[in-house]
Amino acid sequence: MTPTTPTHAAVRPRILVARAVFPDVLERLRAVFDVEANQEDQILAPAELAHRLADKQGVLTTASERIDAALLAACPQLRIVANMAVGFNNFDVDAMGAAGVQGTNTPDVLxxxxxxxxxxxxxxxxxxxxxxxxxxxxGQWKQWRxxxxxxxxxxxxxxxxxxxxxxxxxxxxxxxxxxxxxxxxxxxxxxxxxxxxxxxxxxxxxxxxxxxxxxxxxxxxxxxxxxxxxxxxxxxxxxxxxxxxxxxxxxxxxxxxxxxxxxxxxxxxxxxxxxxxxxxxxxxxxxxxxxxxTPHIASATVPTRRAMATLAADNLIAFFDGRGPLTPVNTPAPRKYD
CATH class of the missing domain: 3.40.50.720 (NAD(P)-binding Rossmann-like Domain)
Structure with a gap:
């Protein structure tokens, strides 16, 4: 009997969390998805990122992870990239759109x-x-001037x-x-x-x-x-x-x-x-x-960084629930096999 592709209801989507996030946000994702987390929090080299994403349908990224045509070609199952940042210059938006990959960001909360x-x-x-x-x-201060x-x-x-x-x-x-x-x-x-x-x-x-x-x-x-x-x-x-x-x-x-x-x-x-x-x-x-x-810390308060991580997680959950992303940055081309 020829196996059929499982529906989204039959299997949990597989996602990568590319950098460390708040533990409670990670646990929330684990309640919904099969999650691989980069617990060492090292920026993944392009080849390593592509390797880890080869069997994933989604990924939570920061501005450190480049999503370009080469990576997308190596990751045909990828459907959504949720950036934990308001900026998304790490996205090749055209390549993502052509590949049918949704991108999201985290505006307003920061x-x-x-x-x-x-x-x-x-x-x-x-x-x-x-x-x-x-x-x-x-120790150079000796007097007022x-x-x-x-x-x-x-x-x-x-x-x-x-x-x-x-x-x-x-x-x-x-x-x-x-x-x-x-x-x-x-x-x-x-x-x-x-x-x-x-x-x-x-x-x-x-x-x-x-x-x-x-x-x-x-x-x-x-x-x-x-x-x-x-x-x-x-x-x-x-x-x-x-x-x-x-x-x-x-x-x-x-x-x-x-x-x-x-x-x-x-x-x-x-x-x-x-x-x-x-x-x-x-x-x-x-x-x-x-x-x-300063080391790229403009949004670095605990409540704001938590809100950013939460919104990125919300985008992943809403997308796979079929509700659509909350804060999309592109309109991807339809995927023939979805």
Whole structure:
């Protein structure tokens, strides 16, 4: 007798959890799926990821796992990739769509936490907090001096935000309403008038923003079009007293060009939570004192990271329940054998 393909009701879908998550979230998934978990929490090399996914129908990923055409070709059973991140530049969305693979992300649940961090990184950068702390810890503080670690003003200054989605809007509200900052922004499309009013933000061209802002904060998504959106030419437009903060994605800033601008004091300081090729950090940045460096932690509070993991799990469960994903990022082509 020829065996038939089991229905979804007859067998539990097999999924991979590619990185460590909260134990209770993992147990919730195990109640529904046959789960293989990467308990060592090492970033899986592409070949190892493909090997582990070869017999899986779903996977919970972070931004560290690249889902591209080569991996999809090696994993014909894969039906859904649930990213535990709002960004999904680790997805080849076109290849996933062509292969009939659903992608999801975790928007909204991290908006306010990430906006908090963006403003915290702006403050730390402008007021030279890490530079001053290192000075103190090294035992170099002997006396007060009028210009000791004198930084840039924040309240009443001009903040330029590039990328005015939910997180950018959250930062704008904090800046305008809490610190009386003059907020300008640049985006692919202009906000509706009511949103501009709520943020007290004014739309300007990118060049005007770079030339006039005291602080430039990046919150735009990474795409091929935004690769090195801030490079040597853009940095040359900024004031020598200005700061640059990136909480978006590595690759939006040309880190090598930024290191040169910081070293030559063509801009005053930078704050970076994301990097090209992370977790590797450009060595020239590590050698500089006028840059605040953090390891991609903008969403790192326990409640927010838990909400992200829960939403990724919810997407997997809803998809295999037949309800459809809660937060899809693509519309995959129909699969002939589903």
């Amino acid at each position: 908006t306010e936490t990430t906006a908090d961090f963006g403003f915290a990184l702006l403050m730390a950068t402008a007021r030279r907090l890490t530079e001053a702390e290192h000075y103190l810890r090294a 009028y210009d000791q670690f004198a930084g840039a003003e924040v309240h009443g200054s001009r903040l330029g935000i590039i990328g005015m989605g939910r997180i950018g809007q959250g930062i704008a509200r904090r800046a305008a309403h809490g610190f009386g900052m003059d907020v300008v922004y640049h985006n692919r499309s202009r906000l509706a008038p009511d949103l501009e009013a709520a943020c007290k933000a004014r739309y300007v061209g990118k060049e005007e923003l770079l030339r006039t802002a005291d602080h430039v904060l990046l919150v735009l998504p990474y795409t091929p079009a935004s690769h090195h959106a801030i490079g040597a030419a853009e940095l040359a437009l900024m004031k020598p007293t200005a700061t640059l903060v990136n909480i978006a994605r590595g690759g939006i800033v040309d880190d090598a060009a930024l290191a040169v601008a910081l070293r030559e004091q063509r801009i005053a300081a930078a704050g970076l939570d994301v990097f090209e090729g992370e977790p590797r950090v450009h060595p020239d940045l590590l050698a500089l004192s006028n840059v605040v460096l």
